[in-house]
Amino acid sequence: MRRAVAYARTSSGRQRDNTSIPDQLRICRARASRYQAAIVAEFTDEAVSAKRRDGLSESFAGRVGWNALLSFLAAEAEAGRVVDLVLVKDYKRFSRDIPAGHAEIQRLGAMGVELQAVEQHVDPSVPAAKILRSIYLADGEVDNDYRSRLARSSMVARLASGVFIHKPPVGYRATHAGGKRTGIEPDPELAPLVREAFAVSADPARSLDAGRQHLAARIEAAHPGQTPRAVQSRSRWKDVLVNRVYLGEVHVPAHGTPGSAEFQPERWVEGTHEAVISAELWARVQARIHGRSRPQSRRGVNPGVPLRGLVRAPRGHRDAGAVCTGSGPRGKSGERVWYYHTSGAGAYRVLAREVHAAADELLASLAPSPGVAALVSEIVRERLLGVEASAEAQRERARAALDAAESRLFRAAEAAIEGTIDPETHKTLTERYRADRDRALADLDEADSRQGGDAVAHVERAARLACDLPRLWASSSPARRLAIGGSILPTGFEVEGGAVVEPRLSPIMALLFSLSGTEGPKTETPAPGGSGRVPLSDPDET
Known part of the structure; x- marks a missing residue:
């Protein structure tokens, strides 16, 4: 009988659908017999994220329960009591980061310990199992990226519609309706003072900072000790003076991948809020700010430093x-x-x-064998069949919940009209059923975001390009090298002593890289205070 430990983790206190800690441990106990194992200890991390932070091992280093598990394994081994199996419910409970997950599995392997997800069993004796494990590890990270992309898309869409969703700048206040933020409006007390301050800064006989001093004095006189930070320093005041929100506009950040059809550059759009200053006053202030500055010319990518920004x-x-x-x-x-x-x-x-x-050396090392493209696309295609089936089931449940909520709203309104319920009861029911409707709509959006769509085509294209990456990189222009580097290493990279330090690959490239060799990317586990570099000069390391 093997001796095993069980590990459970939640990322928040709102986990549900069989992912609470008691449910995870119950599932591990129930399926331990499959491995002829007895669980001798259980370790948990509650409300701890598995996302990557700054360093490769930080998603594990910050987990108290996981580190207690490692200490327990070491103590048992020293005492001669072998524990050779760690059980988790699924790989998302273990890690949502591909490189960190691989590194930690290798770390356990060096201790003679096997990791198994009881709901995603992988047979370590089968060579192709490494591919399946890589898919499972990628699933969690891709899920995070989908959620992040959905949240960012929603934010960008709201900004593009002219709704200002950030903290209101001085002179504005937030507006709400039905308990939800709807935008901003001029503050009746502060907006006139901001307008006066802009006029003072526009006066050529006075300094730009005179407007800030004027505004600070007026606010301090009316509300001692409550002067906003934006009015407390010269540098912050300049940020106020160039903020086009005061013109009634909203800034929309760039969205999408540069060069792609869906890419949208950053821009300013007409906002739903009222302007505090006129276009004429704005132009006068900008003329004072930029009057002595040479206009900056727009240049292309410098061939001497084409990776600037990465x-x-x-x-x-x-x-x-x-x-x-x-x-x-x-x-x-x-x-x-x-x-x-x-x-x-x-x-x-x-x-x-x-x-x-x-x-150059890193990108040359990333080229997988030509057969990987077909193999990965086939695995992803099979995986997406399950994802799409799950999404369709979620969509059906959400539609049923939406129909039920709409029906209840109608019946509540009908009962209020007929006088069979009082106004207070009608208000309570309406709020409850609207919340049900909003949840159903959110579930529909989530189901739509899980659609496979062109994912297989994207993976196939990425795999083909990866197989030809060295030639493509060597023949590219500086601008194209910047675009390729940004796609493969979206958060940039560090170079120290001729080596790339902990390259942070995009999810698809990380998956292909893990399949290009026998063990995937061999990243050293950083020692305390170390950098954990990937030495590129040794071919055995890539």
């Missing part, structure tokens, strides 16, 4: 994680030497040729 300062440096810009000062010979660097005294700086060599 390179980041490595951990351990003062500017760790900061996005690098680039420059090429001329040496004594008159030729430019290009660098990626941050700004300020003690800034991080690295030779551009060193970064490019590391990026």
Whole structure:
């Protein structure tokens, strides 16, 4: 009889659908016999996210229960009591990050411990099982990306419709209806003061900061100690003066992948809120701000530093994680030497040729064998059949719930008209049934977001491109290299000592990379305080 431990995790206190901690442990206990195992200990992490943070192991390092499990395994091994199996309900309860999940499974393997998800069994004796496990690990991360994309799409759509959803700037206040935020409107007390301050800053006989001082004095006189932060410093005041929200506009951030058909660049649109200042006053203020500034010319991607915006300062440096810009000062010979660097005294700086060599070697190592494209697309196609079936079932339930809520709303309105219920009861029922309707609509949206759609085609295309990645990268223009790098390493990368440190691949590329070798990306588990780099100079490591 094998000795095993069970592990359960929730990411919030609202887990349901058999994912609460008691349900997870119950399922693990019920299926332990499949592995001829007896569970000798149970470990849990409640309301702990499995998403990746800054470092490869941080999604595990922050889990108290998981670290207690590792300590228990080590103590049992030292005492001669072998525990060789860790059971979880499914891989999402274990990890929602592909590289971190692989690294932790390898860590357990080095201890002689096997990990099994009882609802997603993988036979470790079958070589192809590595592919299936990679799919399961990718499922959680892709699910996170879908949720994030859905939330961002909803936010961008609302902004594009002209609704300001952020914290109201000074001079505005939030508006609500039915308990929900609906936008902003001019604050009756502060809006006139902001208008006066803009007029003072537009006066060529006075300084730009005079407007801030005027506004701060007026607010302090009326409400001592309640002066907004935006009015407390010169730098923040300039942000107020260039904020087009005061013109009645709303900023919509860029959305989608650059170069794709659905890409939408950042823009300002007409807002649903009222402007606080006139276009004429705005133009006068902007003329004062930019009057002595040379207009900036728009340039393409600099061939000397084509990866500017993707390179980041490595951990351990003062500017760790900061996005690098680039420059090429001329040496004594008159030729430019290009660098990626941050700004300020003690800034991080690295030779551009060193970064490019590391990026070339990384991308060359990512090319999987040609057969991987067909294999992955077939697995994804089979996986999507289950996803689409589940989505259709969810859609049917949501439609039934929506019909029921609409019917109840109608009957409640009918009863109120006939006088069989009092107004207070009608209000209570209406709020309840509207909440039911909103939940049903949200479930419908979620089901639609789970549609497979063109996912198989996207995976097939990504796999084909990945197989030809070295040639494609070598023959690309600087602008195309920036686009390729952004697609493969969307959060950028760090270079230290000629090596890329913990490359953070997009989900599809991470999956293909894990299938390109026998063990997937061999990322070292960082020692406490270490960087956990991937040495690119050793072919055995890729």
